[in-house]
Amino acid sequence: MSADPQDDPRYREAQAQRLLAAWKTPTGWRYWSAVNNTEVGLWYTAAAFLFFLFAGVLALMMRAQLAVPENELLSAGFYNQIFTLHGTVMMFLFAVPIFEAISILLLPQMLGCRDMPFPRLSAYGFWSFVIGGVFVCGSIFFDAAPRSGWFMYPPLSTQFEEGLGPDIWMLGLSFIEVAAIAAAVELIVGVLKCRPPGMQINLIPLYSWYVLVVAGMILFAFPPLIAGDLLFELERAADWPFFDPSRGGDPLLWQHLFWIFGHPEVYIIFLPAIALVAMIVPTFARTPVVGYSWIVLAAVGTGFISFGLWVHHMFTTGLPSISLGFFSAASEAVAIPTGVQIFCFIATVLAGRLVRAVPMLFVAGALAIFVFGGLTGVMVALAPFDFQAHDTYFVVAHLHYVLIGGMLFPVVGGLYYYFPAVMSKKLSDRLGRVAFWLMFIGFNVAFLPMHLSGLRGMPRRVFTYPGDIGLDGLNLISTIGAFVLAAGLALVTWDLVRPKRRQEYSPRNPWNAGTLEWIGQMPDPPWGVRSIPVVRSRYPLWDQPDLMRDVDEGRFYLPDAVEGKREALITSTIDATPVQCIRLPGPTWLTPLAAVFTGGVFILSTYHLYWWAVASGVLAAAVILVWLWTGTAPVPEKRDKDVGLGLRLPLYLSGSQSVGWWAMFITMIADMTGYAGLVFGYFFYWTVGDDFPTDPAAGPGVLWPSVAAALLLAAWVCMLLARRWNARSARGGLYVALATAMALSAAGSGALLAAPWITGMDPVSHVYPAIVWVLVIWTAAHVLIGMIMQGYCLARAWAGRLTAEYDIDIRNVVLYWHFLAITVAVTVTVIAGFPLVV
């Protein structure tokens, strides 16, 4: 008789059946209530790809219009809508979301984790993305699309564009940015806390390094744009003069906020795609990547330096030359890490024995195109050259070389590479090769001539041009190339969607890769991984003999689902030591419902239906509260459980050990960045304006802000007491502290709003009262959310779901209040203190 029950095939089969039951994908119409990463990731990828095809068609329309001079195919107004939407959709609905999509789909597989730590958050992000995306794209069918270019510069977009176009842009995209931040939270926690046991930080797949960096970048890049959107929408809807110089505003603030987002965004797009290259190259070179640490350097270094580049989009705005110099220097410095990773890939190919395959073809094409685009990037990073090339087709050529080489080609290569891992069948090698050459040749024919048309003076965004000034031939060639490129992409699309029922399943690990995402069976059951392995190498499938067999036979962690629940391991950040067995939520309609109502807030506001928007917001909050109440931090039926290999792990951890605490921390980092964008705005107006704060200062005075600060900081202290009393099981103290904190919060936010109100600050009159009001409203809105959290804790305690042992709720809420205390202190110091010192 065997000592190990896993030796018994019948026992293993019973385990497998229980696992399958726990991870079963809902069928029929309930399929759309799924939250598992394999479903949500797939929908996400498909949706992003559809938006890409839509934006591609818009591009072809533009090229058709520009094929010959003085063309009358499209009107100027319609052309403006098309180029605006082309850029917007490609950037916001394809390039960034495809990263989130692919990561949600593949990251858990790479980490041998059964799902992301917050599956419902992924689903919420996906539904938000689809709703926002359809709303923005749909506008063109009603002749209502935005027309001021994808970066929406005021005053063109605020004062000279009629209709709802800019509002659709602002509100639709703000909504999508929220989805991006949700994905970032999910991915950071996923990489840091959901690794397989043994996968120390020096062994993690390079893809996860990139994910970590990019998700971190999203936290710092997207919120300033959300802050900018807020100012923009307040100007559009309520005439607050943030970008109107006649009342102290300045359109350049928008450019700053937009490009603090916009430049890192280029790297947010590029790095995940190059991460795919980092996974593909070692597989086909049959050797571990050369210079793993150097690639980590490249990913992290690029992530940082890319934040020092934003002004290189603003070289012609008249900033002091020393400022241009700083940004030019950083723009040159970023070329170092960007180049390093490319040398690593080339070295890997040289060190190994290269196997020819379609994904490698796309990688090679990507590197060729990207290097070319990178070199023209070094050119335009030099301010004097940029003065000449700014706003010409040279820049159009440069950015397409960077984005198509740095992002589209690797992503298509990634599709060919990872298709079997997701769909269990391979794409066609023959179609792939033909598609590659069509795309590669078509791309260069389309975009290489644009360098020349740009240098000959063709400006961006013109719907037509006069003949016989040296642009006719170049434009015609570009148009022909664009259609050849499109033919290649059509072929890729056909290969993706063509019926494959009769095609055989791919063999397991079809490319002989070394990384964990290839451990799955073909077809792969929905459990993610049969048992969660112990990883000892960067390329476990190459270096750990029998790994696949042992995983299949359930010889590692969590091979069973005895309680019928979805379970995964939480591990420590550096060494991936298992610390917790986490229960993950299953399918639900709450997340799509929450997304619909959240979308309602943004979409109804676009049409100035503010009361309906508020109603939608209340419904969204209600659904989210139900979701939190029923689905998060459940109190387990027992303290710990056996997860296999003789290890017992707790089912519940709180404070900084819990993934929820990390999610709150990361979310609040993003929140503080958005807030910092607004504070930056305040001081920006001070530097550019002679009359800021207005003299004599119109308010808000010192009294009311100080009262507000005292009350709100007292509320924060009450929260600290509530946490302490909860830990000591002093129920009465907990209730009193929470109730007092709520009362203080209400009074404090009232006092804060009273400050500009009582001093009669009119936000329409000048930018100074307007920015003070914005800081006050931002802070008060956060206090309101803090009060909802306090009420939630009260209710949880009342219901017996918040106790000294099970205290995730109060610990996370106190963490929120730490950040809120900082926000309050800064707001009051700025609005009340700064007018005193200048």
Added chain:
Amino acid sequence: MHANGPPETEDTLWMLIVGPIIWAVHFLLCYITAAIWCAKVVAPVGSLGGARTAVGVYTVLALVGIGISIVKAYRQHTFGEATLPHDYDTAADRHRFIGYATLLLSSLSFVATAYVGAVAWFIGDCA
């Protein structure tokens, strides 16, 4: 002799980004100092004077800080007796890896900080 490295709790990922954070702080300080100088002190055109000195001081301080990070990282990278690529599943190799990655990132930050600081060397006024 050093088969085992220090425990997990003694290593931190924050170390990786010390250099880049110093770069970022230096960059922001340079930008803000120059922006305020040119907008409020000598507006709209005039000599950078004191702002250049300030940038010089920031740069020296930043480079010293990054230098310290480089030295610490180099020691960590050469901990025990092992060579690259630090890809074993041991505490020692994890420790060395974090040191080496920090060394690379700090070196990049050193170069990038010097680039930014050098701008004040060449540009003397707010034009």
